[in-house]
Amino acid sequence: MSRPKNDTFLRALMRQPTDYTPLWLMRQAGRYLPEYRETRKRAGSFLDLCKSPGMACEVTLQPLTRYKLDAAILFSDILTVPDAMGLGLYFAEGEGPKFERPLKEEWEIRNLAVPDPNIELGYVMDAVAEIRRALDNSVPLIGFSGSPWTLACYMVEGGGSDDYRKVKGLLYSRPDLMHHILGVTAQAVTAYLNAQIEAGAQAVMIFDSWGGVLAHDAYREFSLAYIRQIVAGLTREKDGERVPCIVFTKGGGLWLADIADCGTDAVGLDWTVDIGAARRLVGDKVALQGNLDPAVLFGSPEAVAAEARKVLDAYGPNPGHVFNLGHGISQFTPPENVTVLVDTVHSYSRQLRAQAG
Template sequence: MIKNDLFLRALNGETVERPPVWMMRQAGRYLPEFRALRDKYDFFTRCKTPELASEITVQPIRIVKPDAAILFSDILVVPQAMGIDVELKDNIGPIIPNPIRSMADVEKVYIPEINDKLGYVMDAIKMTKEMLNDEVPLIGFAGSPWTIFCYAVEGKGSKSYDKAKGFCFSEPVAAHALLQKITDTTILYLKEKVKTGVNAIQIFDSWGGMLSPTDYAEFSWKYIQQIVDALADETKVIVFGKGCWFALETMAQSKASALGVDWTCDPKTARKLTGGNITLQGNFDPSRLLSPIPTIKKMVHQMIDEFGKDKYIVNLGHGILPNIPVDHAKAFIEAVKEYSR
């Protein structure tokens, strides 16, 4: 039995004494302990070495003490497993040296045997569960098919993902074939994570907001929904789409247990769009953690008042930034733990 099950109870829509709290990218660059390991080991070495991944996962549990852990990994381990080369370059980010630009390229991409290619992730889950010792739940995650597709086709990060969008619109058959391969792989990957011991799953649709509502329905949500449908009977699924407030109403009709909201959508609008019946997660602007600590605490309490303490998980509206002081991250967590109506 998990000792602190507040996060899981909120996902179930139960009445809670206070909302649970965790932070996207909480195992990350704002922590000196993380930076010490980063200086010794390159990024994918950290992802692929279970001892390192599990240590990084539990660092924030010891230091800032959120109500859930999220496994340290990366969304791009999935395309790597599918035969797409991915490199991480300092000060640039992920690079795909041979981006997908044709049906011939799509045909070379394969659906892998998960334990053969991604067994190191399952080993990290086992080690992390042991280290957590049932203190808090463990979240597993994957990128949305559209978000993975963006990197695979664009070849790198982008402000607009014009090449990825252009491929969808000029070569829709090839685009849908690639999106389906990513979806099928992601379902197998997440099912294996659940079998290995994660307590919930989050799907990150980081670049969904780049699409119009019509194109989002065709090139992103259609595939996320397949993942939700495949996993919903096995675990709790959270869907987070950055910039996708326009799809919240549709998302709320799915089998997802919770929906992430970014800071561009206020709590009242998010509740209205989702009908008030589904757990929401978010949506503190990560940059706001640079505010003075008393301001952070005041704003967090106001945010909880606006969302309501039930069917709500406190989080940021995107990942925590590397320049956030640790004391400010702690203050964010503490503000939630101190909350009382």
């Protein structure tokens, strides 16, 4: 695995000094870009787009053609793993992801099996390999997966949820079954991420999008414990290069110290967290990623620049910061405001380092 020409992102994750703060955006290849919408139309459906390595490569590269981003992230979906477990993923128009066969009966839960990532999810590995070739070592490629808890929410609810009634009901009435789902899913995620690393991913991220809906003790038992298990099972070195890991729990600010202690290299922060206070809390244990409110990008260009500078000022010119949004970019974001954000982060972070000497 040869080092990318621009390895600023990887060095920041390892808390090494960098000339500026690197930047990438969660969901950076998406509906806010007209070129993505055009490719999506050609694909016919979102799932067809995900399952076509050529088209997945095309949309992964689109934001890098438009913006000077410091990393690419594989274009895929977190729900490919439960789909490969046989739950039947589909996307209902205007309703988001759904499963044809959500987990309802005990026998269904007991029958859950770990899919072979190179067979049932081979199209993802083909996409990773194709994207790496297309990037030609310009910037690093990030692979990713959902966390076991987040995947389990969809697997039990059958889709998105407002109250998580089914999955939390199972958690409190049959914790043994909940742990079984999470245990099998953790094994599946570990194998899936390692297969992505083998195919060429140079960093990996675990998205715990729904960890923040759990009660204090339940988060540690039903989410973080399984994330810790995955991190411990990851391939952390490939061809002599470190493969860093990022863990992001949306709504996880209260558990920041615990997350930083799970073995990960970096912790993603949502926009409710003071990144300066977070850095003081974790010290030099992990790098931090984040954490601009995505809604800032609906503001004026001046507001976008000012809010980006606030995040950079709060973190300071210290090593170990990857700039990102506090969650995925909205489909309604004006693309020109992303240009303002990228330019501001790169130029202002250089100034901060110059002033710090």
